[in-house]
Amino acid sequence: MLFKDLRKGLSVTLKYLFxxxxxxxxxxxxxxxxERGRWLHALNLHEESxxxxxxxxxxxxxxxxxxxxxxxxxxxxxxTKSPAIYNIDLGRCCFCGLCVEVCPELAISMSxxxxxxxxxxxxxxxxxxxxxxxxIEYNNKLQKKEGAL
Amino acid sequence: MEKKVKIKINGKEFEVDSEKSILQAARENxxxxxxxxxxxxxxxxxxxxxxxxxxxxxxKPMLSCAAKVKDGMEVTTNSPALDQLRREIxxxxxxxxxxxxxxxxxxxxxxxxxxxxxxxxxxxPKEAQTDPLSIPQGTxxxxxxxxxxxxxxxxxxxxxxxxxxxxxxxxxxxLVKKDGDRKEIDTKDGKPLDCEFCGQCVSVCxxxxxxxxxxxxxxxxxxxxxxxTTCGFCSxxxxxxxxxxxxxxxxxxxxxxxxNMANLCNLGRFNYSVSKxxxxxxxxxxxxxxxxxxxxxxxxxxxxxxxxxEKIFGISGARETHEDNLAFxxxxxxxxxxxxxxxxxxxxxxxxxKYLPQSVNTLYDFSxxxxxxxxxxxxxxxxxxxxxxxxxxxxxxxxxxxxxVISAYWKDTKIDTLGSIPxxxxxxxxxxxxxxFAFALKSEGYGAGLDGLDSLTGSEFDVSSIMEExxxxxxxxxxxxxxxxxxxxxxxIAKAVSNIALLLKDKIKVYASSxxxxxFGALYNNYGSSNEFSIQRLLEFAKEGKIETLIxxxxxxxxFLSDNEAKIVRDSVKNIVLFDTFESKTSLIANAIVPVPFxxxxxxxxxxxxxxxxxxxxxxECNVPxxxxxxxKLSTNxxxxxxxxxxxxKDKKITLNGPADKIYTINTxxxxxxxxxxxxxxxxxxxxxxxxxxxGEGAKLAQSQSVxxxxxxxxxxxxxxxxxxxxxxxxxxSIALPVKIDxxxxxxxxxxxxWFENTNPYNITGxxxxxxxxxxxxxxxxxx
Ligand code: SF4
Ligand code: SF4
Ligand code: SF4
Ligand code: SF4
Ligand code: SF4
Ligand code: FES
Numbered sequence: 063m064l065f066k067d068l069r070k071g072l073s074v075t076l077k078y079l080f081x082x083x084x085x086x087x088x089x090x091x092x093x094x095x096x097e098r099g100r101w102l103h104a105l106n107l108h109e110e111s112x113x114x115x116x117x118x119x120x121x122x123x124x125x126x127x128x129x130x131x132x133x134x135x136x137x138x139x140x141x142t143k144s145p146a147i148y149n150i151d152l153g154r155c156c157f158c159g160l161c162v163e164v165c166p167e168l169a170i171s172m173s174x175x176x177x178x179x180x181x182x183x184x185x186x187x188x189x190x191x192x193x194x195x196x197x198i199e200y201n202n203k204l205q206k207k208e209g210a211l
Numbered sequence: 212m213e214k215k216v217k218i219k220i221n222g223k224e225f226e227v228d229s230e231k232s233i234l235q236a237a238r239e240n241x242x243x244x245x246x247x248x249x250x251x252x253x254x255x256x257x258x259x260x261x262x263x264x265x266x267x268x269x270x271k272p273m274l275s276c277a278a279k280v281k282d283g284m285e286v287t288t289n290s291p292a293l294d295q296l297r298r299e300i301x302x303x304x305x306x307x308x309x310x311x312x313x314x315x316x317x318x319x320x321x322x323x324x325x326x327x328x329x330x331x332x333x334x335x336p337k338e339a340q341t342d343p344l345s346i347p348q349g350t351x352x353x354x355x356x357x358x359x360x361x362x363x364x365x366x367x368x369x370x371x372x373x374x375x376x377x378x379x380x381x382x383x384x385x386l387v388k389k390d391g392d393r394k395e396i397d398t399k400d401g402k403p404l405d406c407e408f409c410g411q412c413v414s415v416c417x418x419x420x421x422x423x424x425x426x427x428x429x430x431x432x433x434x435x436x437x438x439x440t441t442c443g444f445c446s447x448x449x450x451x452x453x454x455x456x457x458x459x460x461x462x463x464x465x466x467x468x469x470x471n472m473a474n475l476c477n478l479g480r481f482n483y484s485v486s487k488x489x490x491x492x493x494x495x496x497x498x499x500x501x502x503x504x505x506x507x508x509x510x511x512x513x514x515x516x517x518x519x520x521e522k523i524f525g526i527s528g529a530r531e532t533h534e535d536n537l538a539f540x541x542x543x544x545x546x547x548x549x550x551x552x553x554x555x556x557x558x559x560x561x562x563x564x565k566y567l568p569q570s571v572n573t574l575y576d577f578s579x580x581x582x583x584x585x586x587x588x589x590x591x592x593x594x595x596x597x598x599x600x601x602x603x604x605x606x607x608x609x610x611x612x613x614x615x616v617i618s619a620y621w622k623d624t625k626i627d628t629l630g631s632i633p634x635x636x637x638x639x640x641x642x643x644x645x646x647x648f649a650f651a652l653k654s655e656g657y658g659a660g661l662d663g664l665d666s667l668t669g670s671e672f673d674v675s676s677i678m679e680e681x682x683x684x685x686x687x688x689x690x691x692x693x694x695x696x697x698x699x700x701x702x703x704i705a706k707a708v709s710n711i712a713l714l715l716k717d718k719i720k721v722y723a724s725s726x727x728x729x730x731f732g733a734l735y736n737n738y739g740s741s742n743e744f745s746i747q748r749l750l751e752f753a754k755e756g757k758i759e760t761l762i763x764x765x766x767x768x769x770x771f772l773s774d775n776e777a778k779i780v781r782d783s784v785k786n787i788v789l790f791d792t793f794e795s796k797t798s799l800i801a802n803a804i805v806p807v808p809f810x811x812x813x814x815x816x817x818x819x820x821x822x823x824x825x826x827x828x829x830x831x832e833c834n835v836p837x838x839x840x841x842x843x844k845l846s847t848n849x850x851x852x853x854x855x856x857x858x859x860x861k862d863k864k865i866t867l868n869g870p871a872d873k874i875y876t877i878n879t880x881x882x883x884x885x886x887x888x889x890x891x892x893x894x895x896x897x898x899x900x901x902x903x904x905x906x907g908e909g910a911k912l913a914q915s916q917s918v919x920x921x922x923x924x925x926x927x928x929x930x931x932x933x934x935x936x937x938x939x940x941x942x943x944x945s946i947a948l949p950v951k952i953d954x955x956x957x958x959x960x961x962x963x964x965x966w967f968e969n970t971n972p973y974n975i976t977g978x979x980x981x982x983x984x985x986x987x988x989x990x991x992x993x994x995x
Contacts, residue, residue, distance in 0.1 A: 119313035120431035135428045141353070143314040143428045166313055 317419030447599035448819025481909025528765030532815030538839035574822030591692020663874035
């Protein structure tokens with residue numbers, strides 16, 4: 063009685079042991095996430111001038127339900143405004159994407175980077191520089207993809 | 212008496228005051244009419260036209276802000292035709308209005324945004340018809356100080372023009388012609404803005420066209436918390452809101468419903484950065500050693516225990532809160548059981564309220580000034596001393612046109628542009644005017660039956676030009692300026708003012724000006740009541756060795772004494788204990804320093820010149836306890852428990868005690884110190900109320916240093932041009948100041964402003980005096 067059940071169970075296990083895997087073999091293999099997925103934020107630059115697009119209108123800061131965006135503005139020499147500091151605390155972010163939706167300048171978007179675990183709370187605070195880097199990498203990737211098409 | 216009329220608005224009947232405009236009547240009854248250019252602060256302008264309403268029987272819509280109500284009037288505030296009319300106006304404003312709400316500091320509180328939203332404007336047929344290339348580039352005035360003007364954002368409502376003219380009475384702004392038939396707001400003479408830098412224009416601008424450079428890009432309107440408080444720079448007691456983000460004040464605003472009607476001067480509106488000055492005192496220190504609070508309490512207790520009680524003296528700067536001021540008084544009266552204490556109120560208003568009889572010493576609201584038939588402003592340039600009184604005078608004379616103005620002073624000032632009757636005496640001859648006036652009043656039969664009338668004698672000074680107005684007036688506001696009371700014969704001046712007040716008893720309201728924000732609070736707490744000690748005797752007491760320990764509460768010795776006198780005090784007193792917020796020349800020489808919070812970092816009350824008990828609220832954290840808390844602890848250490856003392860005032864308004872009705876005999880033989888060719892006067896700038904008020908950006912940018920005002924004639928004779936350095940010498944001392952030629956200065960008179968760091972005018976006048984005869988020379992070799 064007992065052995066019959068065991069044998070049946072083991073046969074299933076053994077069958078799958080020798081058939082090929084159906085799950086993604088993370089971390090050796092990574093899935094392509096959908097383009098409209100909501101992952102790590104990116105701050106974008108103007109293509110020509112390479113200046114940050116964000117003008118600190120403050121809308122993302124205001125709309126963010128978890129209040130995890132902090133911007134400190136500065137006046138540039140040409141009297142335009144841009145963020146001196148732009149922090150997102152991903153430890154609080156709920157990835158709702160409202161900041162992206164509200165941005166009038168298309169200055170903030172979301173990349174395909176979803177590996178955001180860490181050992182340290184402080185590391186969850188992504189600075190302007192971090193987010194610009196994400197933007198550059200992601201936009202290059204998108205461009206490559208477009209070129210490939 | 213106000214007449215009432217009946218009008219119908221949107222079919223509903225209302226009874227309203229016949230003097231009101233349709234807009235006011237509608238607002239009072241909760242009916243909304245859009246209005247952009249109107250404000251109660253300056254009345255109707257008639258520029259925006261959006262407030263138009265239909266009136267039965269009239270073909271065209273009428274401007275509701277300008278049209279008065281009439282009996283039987285039927286008003287419609289909304290109709291398809293009106294809606295279309297208003298839309299057309301908005302389209303016009305919107306046409307190529309730069310789409311920069313994202314960075315515009317006005318965004319979130321912009322009336323142009325609001326009205327577009329209200330009318331749900333999503334497209335603009337006008338813009339579609341206009342050639343974008345035909346839109347001219349408006350000027351952006353980056354070069355102005357403190358105020359930023361971007362003509363591209365301007366909708367030409369002319370509110371800024373109206374407020375500068377009708378409230379501030381400065382009138383520097385105008386809608387001026389630029390190339391073509393285009394118009395822009397600019398200064399009348401086209402030069403960079405040089406004005407009172409009060410920012411009233413910023414406060415009324417419906418758009419981001421007039422804005423504050425100090426606030427530019429600092430924060431979005433919705434990100435700041437507004438903490439209501441009372442301005443701590445002068446005794447006007449303006450109500451304002453500190454706009455705070457991240458424990459920092461980013462701007463100051465005020466609302467139209469406040470008694471000051473949202474008006475603030477340069478210091479109130481733009482000088483908030485004093486609160487984060489790098490010269491804030493942060494640590495307790497004893498002989499330059501930093502201590503913690505407990506150690507300081509022990510050390511101070513020891514010092515005070517070792518000093519015989521009768522050798523401990525105290526001076527209050529009359530700038531701290533009422534609570535601190537009262538605790539300090541109690542500390543002396545109860546803990547130390549002496550009354551060796553006085554305040555800086557005693558240098559001016561203290562003199563007046565010592566003599567002003569109880570029957571005429573009531574403190575009145577400033578709004579009564581605007582309602583008076585006659586305003587007599589005596590003894591100073593009120594616009595420099597207390598801007599809020601200046602606005603009240605302007606409101607009465609220029610806007611409501613209820614008041615006539617008499618200005619009795621040695622110089623033409625701004626209020627003389629209000630069509631005043633000028634009475635010009637020589638500086639130092641204040642008593643001539645006062646005694647002549649009193650004598651003339653007596654001769655007209657005023658004060659009949661009062662004892663001592665016979666002692667009133669006149670002088671050569673002719674007051675006949677004003678007597679007609681005085682007789683006609685039923686309601687006179689008499690304003691006594693600080694400058695007059697700070698003269699060395701200020702007590703006699705106070706007595707002479709008291710006589711006039713008593714003679715005009717039933718129809719006069721006396722106001723006194725003070726640059727010290729809680730000066731009236733110090734009077735209320737009975738400072739200056741000691742028969743032996745007064746602040747005027749500080750030097751004498753110090754020299755005689757009567758003072759062993761001197762405790763100063765927000766009182767900077769160098770702000771009311773000459774450097775030399777302050778040094779004498781320093782050298783004759785063993786311990787100087789300073790409670791203060793900011794570093795000063797006194798903090799450099801004090802033995803013990805106890806930090807106290809700035810008014811933006813504590814809660815409490817100030818009492819203003821109206822006698823109102825105004826609240827202040829803590830807006831930013833600074834981790835320094837209030838002076839009263841420290842004094843209570845100190846008192847406990849000395850064996851007296853003050854903690855049951857009630858510091859908070861329940862009343863909203865205070866009254867002062869005064870003597871019984873009495874006509875004073877005036878001693879007119881005052882002698883002026885010095886023997887130079889010029890009369891030199893130390894008076895005030897509207898950009899300072901203390902030395903530390905210059906630690907803020909707004910005041911510093913508006914005026915960075917004390918300058919010597921001199922008539923053109925004198926300047927030419929001595930060979931001085933604007934900006935040259937002049938030496939003024941009197942009493943064996945001299946000061947050097949940059950020259951400013953001032954067309955309004957009379958011949959042979961010089962004036963410089965107190966409380967700037969470049970010089971201390973008391974060095975030549977001596978403390979408790981502000982007028983001296985002096986000699987003037989051009990400094991050799993330019994800047995010293
Ligand atoms: S909404 Fe866009 S432009 Fe505005 S502050 Fe955020 S990122 Fe910057
Ligand atoms: S003035 Fe008003 S409408 Fe114009 S950019 Fe500024 S916030 Fe926007
Ligand atoms: S700051 Fe004051 S004085 Fe200067 S233009 Fe504006 S309203 Fe006039
Ligand atoms: S600057 Fe402002 S207040 Fe002045 S006219 Fe233009 S919109 Fe009106
Ligand atoms: S300094 Fe005086 S007049 Fe100016 S805002 Fe402050 S209280 Fe008002
Ligand atoms: S509010 Fe009446 S015209 Fe502007």
